[in-house]
Amino acid sequence: MAIIKIKNEEKPLYMDLLLIADESVDMIEKYLYRGEMFALYEDDLKALCVITQEEAGVYEIKNIVTVPKYQRKGYGKALIAYITDYYKDKGSVLYVGTGDCPSTLNFYESCGFTRSHVVKNFFVDNYDHPMYENGIQLVDMVYLKRPL
Numbered sequence: 046m047a048i049i050k051i052k053n054e055e056k057p058l059y060m061d062l063l064l065i066a067d068e069s070v071d072m073i074e075k076y077l078y079r080g081e082m083f084a085l086y087e088d089d090l091k092a093l094c095v096i097t098q099e100e101a102g103v104y105e106i107k108n109i110v111t112v113p114k115y116q117r118k119g120y121g122k123a124l125i126a127y128i129t130d131y132y133k134d135k136g137s138v139l140y141v142g143t144g145d146c147p148s149t150l151n152f153y154e155s156c157g158f159t160r161s162h163v164v165k166n167f168f169v170d171n172y173d174h175p176m177y178e179n180g181i182q183l184v185d186m187v188y189l190k191r192p193l
């Protein structure tokens with residue numbers, strides 16, 4: 046398994062995968078180039094994430110996705126373990142914001158995140174179309190955090 050940092054000029058090559066976790070190219074482009082992108086390869090590409098610095102010592106996962114056919118094999122968790130180690134000397138807390146979706150919340154909680162706060166109506170206010178996950182409309186953004 047190898048985790049590599051992706052250069053800015055190569056980031057658009059991964060757009061199809063990023064769009065699985067965040068349906069809007071406009072929203073992705075707001076964080077893609079100010080963030081750092083990491084890709085986990087084991088033979089081929091398995092998982093990807095984008096991390097931003099929001100303020101001194103505060104980092105945020107803006108996008109994380111495992112290639113669908115490789116989900117539930119531990120790659121997402123391995124990527125988060127790598128990220129928390131990578132940023133541990135640079136910051137003190139790692140946030141992630143997500144829809145109120147039990148499977149995704151379960152994933153983050155299994156990676157050591159606990160619930161932090163909620164941004165009301167985030168998905169309604171920031172996307173030009175309704176978003177659904179497992180048939181449920183996403184409305185509020187749920188933030189979780191874990192120490193670095």
Ligand SMILES: CC(C)(COP(=O)(O)OP(=O)(O)OC[C@H]1O[C@@H](n2cnc3c(N)ncnc32)[C@H](O)[C@@H]1OP(=O)(O)O)[C@@H](O)C(=O)NCCC(=O)NCCS
Pocket residue numbers: 065066092108109110111112115116117118119120121122123142143144147148149151152153155
């Ligand atoms: C969320 C996501 C990145 C998880 O990656 P993954 O590689 O499949 O996750 P892992 O295999 O490392 O899962 C680790 C643990 O998280 C939990 N988990 C992961 N996916 C889950 C699911 N769909 N339902 C319930 N629990 C889940 C489980 O406890 C799992 O351990 P287990 O398989 O031993 O039970 C992946 O499902 C994905 O790409 N989803 C689509 C994009 C997305 O929603 N991204 C997040 C947006 S904020």
